[in-house]
Amino acid sequence: MIIKKLIIKNFRSYYGEKVFEFQKGLNLILGANGDGKTTFFDALDFVFSIDDVERRSFSYSACVSKKMFSELAPGATGKVMVSVDVLNSDNRPRTIEREMEVRKKEDGTMSIVSSSHLGYLPLINGGRKTVMVKDLLYGEGLFPPIIKKYSLFKGEKALNIFEDKTTLKNLINLFSDIKDLGPYKDFAKFGEDTSSRAVTNAQRKDKQAGEAAAQLLREKELLESYLAQENSRLADLRTTYSDNQARIDAIEADLETIELVHGMQDAIKDLQDEVDILRDKLDENYSTNLLDRLWILNGFQPVLEEFAEKMSDFSEKKQTLINIEKERAIREKAEREAEAKTIAELKAKLTELPWYIPDVKTMQSMLEKERCLVCGTEAPKGSSAYAHIAKHLEEALEHINKTHKQEHKEEIVEELFKLRNVESLHQMSIQLYQYGINLNDISAEIEKEKSRNDGLHLEIQDKNQTIDEKQTEMARVLSQSASGHDIGELAGSWLNIKHWYKTREDASIEIERITSKRIPELKKKIAENTEKYKKAVVDITAKEFLKINTFYKLLGDALERAESRTLEEFMDKLATTANRFLEMLNIDDFTGEIDISRDFRDNSINVHLVGSDGKNIDNPNTSLFTTMHLSVLFAISELTKDNLNSEYPMILDAPTSSFDEGKDKTFYQVMNEKLDKQCIIVTKSYLYKDESDKFAVDEKGIQKLLSVKHIPVYRIQKRTGFDKKDQSTIETIVTPLF
Amino acid sequence: MEVVLGNLYEAWLENTNSQFEEDTFLEPIIKRYCYWHGGTTDKVDIKGKTFNAAYEIYIYAFFLGIYANKRRPLVGNKRNFSMEMKRWGNINLSMFPDRRTYSQIQKYVFSALIAKSDIDLLAIDRGDLSIPDGVSILMRTLSEYANGGFYLMKEKMESVPDYFDGQQSFLTFISKYAQKSKQ
Numbered sequence: 001m002i003i004k005k006l007i008i009k010n011f012r013s014y015y016g017e018k019v020f021e022f023q024k025g026l027n028l029i030l031g032a033n034g035d036g037k038t039t040f041f042d043a044l045d046f047v048f049s050i051d052d053v054e055r056r057s058f059s060y061s062a063c064v065s066k067k068m069f070s071e072l073a074p075g076a077t078g079k080v081m082v083s084v085d086v087l088n089s090d091n092r093p094r095t096i097e098r099e100m101e102v103r104k105k106e107d108g109t110m111s112i113v114s115s116s117h118l119g120y121l122p123l124i125n126g127g128r129k130t131v132m133v134k135d136l137l138y139g140e141g142l143f144p145p146i147i148k149k150y151s152l153f154k155g156e157k158a159l160n161i162f163e164d165k166t167t168l169k170n171l172i173n174l175f176s177d178i179k180d181l182g183p184y185k186d187f188a189k190f191g192e193d194t195s196s197r198a199v200t201n202a203q204r205k206d207k208q209a210g211e212a213a214a215q216l217l218r219e220k221e222l223l224e225s226y227l228a229q230e231n232s233r234l235a236d237l238r239t240t241y242s243d244n245q246a247r248i249d250a251i252e253a254d255l256e257t258i259e260l261v262h263g264m265q266d267a268i269k270d271l272q273d274e275v276d277i278l279r280d281k282l283d284e285n286y287s288t289n290l291l292d293r294l295w296i297l298n299g300f301q302p303v304l305e306e307f308a309e310k311m312s313d314f315s316e317k318k319q320t321l322i323n324i325e326k327e328r329a330i331r332e333k334a335e336r337e338a339e340a341k342t343i344a345e346l347k348a349k350l351t352e353l354p355w356y357i358p359d360v361k362t363m364q365s366m367l368e369k370e371r372c373l374v375c376g377t378e379a380p381k382g383s384s385a386y387a388h389i390a391k392h393l394e395e396a397l398e399h400i401n402k403t404h405k406q407e408h409k410e411e412i413v414e415e416l417f418k419l420r421n422v423e424s425l426h427q428m429s430i431q432l433y434q435y436g437i438n439l440n441d442i443s444a445e446i447e448k449e450k451s452r453n454d455g456l457h458l459e460i461q462d463k464n465q466t467i468d469e470k471q472t473e474m475a476r477v478l479s480q481s482a483s484g485h486d487i488g489e490l491a492g493s494w495l496n497i498k499h500w501y502k503t504r505e506d507a508s509i510e511i512e513r514i515t516s517k518r519i520p521e522l523k524k525k526i527a528e529n530t531e532k533y534k535k536a537v538v539d540i541t542a543k544e545f546l547k548i549n550t551f552y553k554l555l556g557d558a559l560e561r562a563e564s565r566t567l568e569e570f571m572d573k574l575a576t577t578a579n580r581f582l583e584m585l586n587i588d589d590f591t592g593e594i595d596i597s598r599d600f601r602d603n604s605i606n607v608h609l610v611g612s613d614g615k616n617i618d619n620p621n622t623s624l625f626t627t628m629h630l631s632v633l634f635a636i637s638e639l640t641k642d643n644l645n646s647e648y649p650m651i652l653d654a655p656t657s658s659f660d661e662g663k664d665k666t667f668y669q670v671m672n673e674k675l676d677k678q679c680i681i682v683t684k685s686y687l688y689k690d691e692s693d694k695f696a697v698d699e700k701g702i703q704k705l706l707s708v709k710h711i712p713v714y715r716i717q718k719r720t721g722f723d724k725k726d727q728s729t730i731e732t733i734v735t736p737l738f
Numbered sequence: 739m740e741v742v743l744g745n746l747y748e749a750w751l752e753n754t755n756s757q758f759e760e761d762t763f764l765e766p767i768i769k770r771y772c773y774w775h776g777g778t779t780d781k782v783d784i785k786g787k788t789f790n791a792a793y794e795i796y797i798y799a800f801f802l803g804i805y806a807n808k809r810r811p812l813v814g815n816k817r818n819f820s821m822e823m824k825r826w827g828n829i830n831l832s833m834f835p836d837r838r839t840y841s842q843i844q845k846y847v848f849s850a851l852i853a854k855s856d857i858d859l860l861a862i863d864r865g866d867l868s869i870p871d872g873v874s875i876l877m878r879t880l881s882e883y884a885n886g887g888f889y890l891m892k893e894k895m896e897s898v899p900d901y902f903d904g905q906q907s908f909l910t911f912i913s914k915y916a917q918k919s920k921q
Contacts, residue, residue: 287905289909290798290909291789291840291843292829292837294843294846296798296801299919300850301920302919303854304849310853311852314859317860321860417864418865419745420863421859422859422860425852428845450906
């Protein structure tokens with residue numbers, strides 16, 4: 001298929017009718033960002049897609065030109081259309097049109113009045129015949145979706161088609177006969193199994209020999225069950241491998257950034273932990289420390305001295321009083337002793353009283369009985385005898401009392417101070433003064449604590465500043481990531497990511513062990529067993545069945561080898577063709593080549609650039625990498641041409657966006673010179689910013705390009721004077737150049 | 739070396755009559771900086787308070803009064819904390835894990851009261867002045883010095899209302915008077 005003409009009408013920013021005409025070879029559409037490059041690409045996708053088949057649907061209202069719709073009067077209708085004229089593989093003209101009619105409702109909203117997607121064949125009379133788009137795209141093989149998948153590429157990254165693991169299967173189905181071998185393989189397997197059973201049944205007839213064969217058969221079945229287990233395990237491991245590979249592929253481009261951010265996150269966390277520890281060390285409870293650490297006693301020394309002095313005074317006074325009292329007591333004691341002497345003498349006298357002088361008790365009895373017991377005469381109350389006795393009794397009692405009082409003088413001295421508060425408080429003052437808190441140290445302790453806290457604050461401040469710096473640096477790194485991944489979150493899941501690598505690696509090692517060792521070993525044992533079995537089979541019928549069985553086995557093996565060889569041949573052919581394109585497009589004069597190999601771990605295709613030393617070139621520059629992918633795509637396109645007898649255009653949106661300045665032009669120069677297939681490229685190459693900061697066409701560059709061969713070049717750009725906030729003012733204008 | 743204390747100190751430890759001027763200080767100072775009726779319920783109410791129990795700011799006011807030599811008789815409504823002196827400084831550490839007990843403070847408060855009051859200890863020991871009367875003299879001294887301290891704080895807050903909200907304000911304020919006291 002060759003695209004001859006494209007009409008875009010009122011499709012998004014393509015207001016009114018815009019026409020592009022194309023030819024075989026290179027076709028360029030030049031536009032800067034926002035000029036409508038992607039819309040051009042989407043318009044082609046729109047007209048070549050069959051929604052229900054491709055299980056997608058365009059948003060119709062989003063396809064309508066806002067400018068066109070804004071100009072509609074309420075109730076009026078407008079038409080949106082994309083039409084493409086092509087030549088099919090037989091060079092017959094075909095047209096596909098996808099259009100819709102929209103109405104502006106009274107409330108200003110949009111309704112879809114009608115839509116159609118139709119194909120047309122020209123008639124001799126100048127008219128045209130309507131056909132189903134499906135019949136053209138599939139039936140006639142104009143542009144089947146599977147071809148479109150490898151023909152339309154939006155952005156540079158999409159060029160690496162082998163990131164999609166279904167690609168190999170798709171390509172094999174498209175271009176090789178391998179898929180046709182499937183029924184034959186099934187048939188061979190069926191024949192082998194059936195004949196094997198027939199051999200066994202026949203063999204059973206000869207019991208003796210049958211037993212040996214049956215034993216061998218049981219061993220074979222066992223070995224085959226092991227093989228089946230290994231194959232099943234291999235399939236699981238391949239799934240594990242490819243699942244983890246897909247995860248890794250999705251983030252691999254960001255891996256260095258993720259690791260860097262992970263390191264930063266770790267460092268920040270460590271610093272935050274350190275800050276937490278420092279904060280824990282802070283003791284800024286200055287108010288409660290007045291009490292808890294008795295800092296409140298900072299001014300207490302003079303008070304304590306006052307207390308001590310006062311207690312000392314009290315103590316001294318008390319002691320003085322006690323001493324005075326003691327002296328008095330001593331003095332009194334001396335007097336008492338003198339007195340005691342007199343009393344003793346008196347007592348002595350008393351004891352020396354004549355026998356008729358009675359003792360106190362006798363005299364008290366005499367007064368009671370009113371009779372003198374000495375002389376025996378009556379002594380009634382009021383008589384002189386009674387008075388005489390009473391006088392004697394009083395004198396005796398007075399002496400006795402006096403003696404008693406003197407004996408207790410010492411106790412009175414002790415009772416002068418009943419309590420000992422002065423002593424105990426004096427002792428308290430001494431103790432606080434001598435053994436209490438060192439009040440003179442408090443001031444220094446407070447200052448030390450303040451300075452310790454200040455030091456901690458400085459340390460915390462330093463660490464927080466480092467945290468801020470690291471966070472800023474991390475934000476900068478994150479902002480530079482253009483992949484769309486949440487790098488911060490991925491970095492937080494660093495352990496998971498490492499686990500993906502580990503699981504992939506483990507699976508890879510196990511796959512290698514199973515494919516290179518375990519399965520071949522089992523196959524060898526099965527083969528040996530089969531040989532023994534053949535010899536054990538003695539029955540004639542069984543021997544015949546065995547020959548049939550051997551035939552089917554050989555057939556199966558042959559088909560398998562054929563499949564494998566076909567696949568290898570396909571990859572060889574793909575690589576050879578791709579390398580031819582690489583050599584042609586190579587603008588770096590690079591001597592390496594594209595290596596296309598099958599990854600036994602997940603049955604996918606690996607595409608690498610290999611240096612002359614046979615080693616992979618892991619980090620080719622972007623332009624080379626893109627050229628490599630383009631070469632593979634051109635190779636696929638070439639294979640399509642060979643296999644399906646039809647060729648298809650390559651339509652690429654911004655494939656060279658990451659090329660260094662100038663390299664893209666060389667690239668297009670080469671393409672124009674050497675490419676023999678239709679390639680429509682939308683690019684901002686050949687545009688530069690002029691003095692007024694507006695994009696202008698590099699006319700010299702274009703002239704140089706066209707000097708090789710004249711090709712269609714279109715300039716698309718936004719009409720100036722639009723309102724940035726109003727989409728209905730945006731319009732893409734299309735200008736054919738030269 | 740354990741000091742065998744006499745009745746006066748022990749009787750003082752049992753006393754609860756540490757008074758303050760309720761109208762002047764309860765709301766503006768005590769409740770503002772202390773957990774009023776603290777030590778029994780949850781910790782939520784304690785947040786944002788400088789001190790836990792109300793007697794803590796009372797001790798602060800007392801030492802402030804002592805260092806500034808401000809003794810001021812109480813006027814108006816009087817109130818006390820209903821808490822024996824012996825329980826001051828016994829912090830509930832399970833409730834306030836950042837704090838420490840400071841029961842040594844009683845001896846220092848008591849020694850200041852002896853130093854600053856005109857109590858006649860000889861009369862006490864002689865029995866001429868009863869222990870309760872002696873304790874009463876000491877508690878009046880305590881209340882009047884604390885009152886002096888509270889008034890100093892009040893004056894400061896009149897010129898700088900949020901002065902004591904600062905982290906180091908209580909320390910800085912008393913340190914000034916403590917230094918003067920030492921000179």
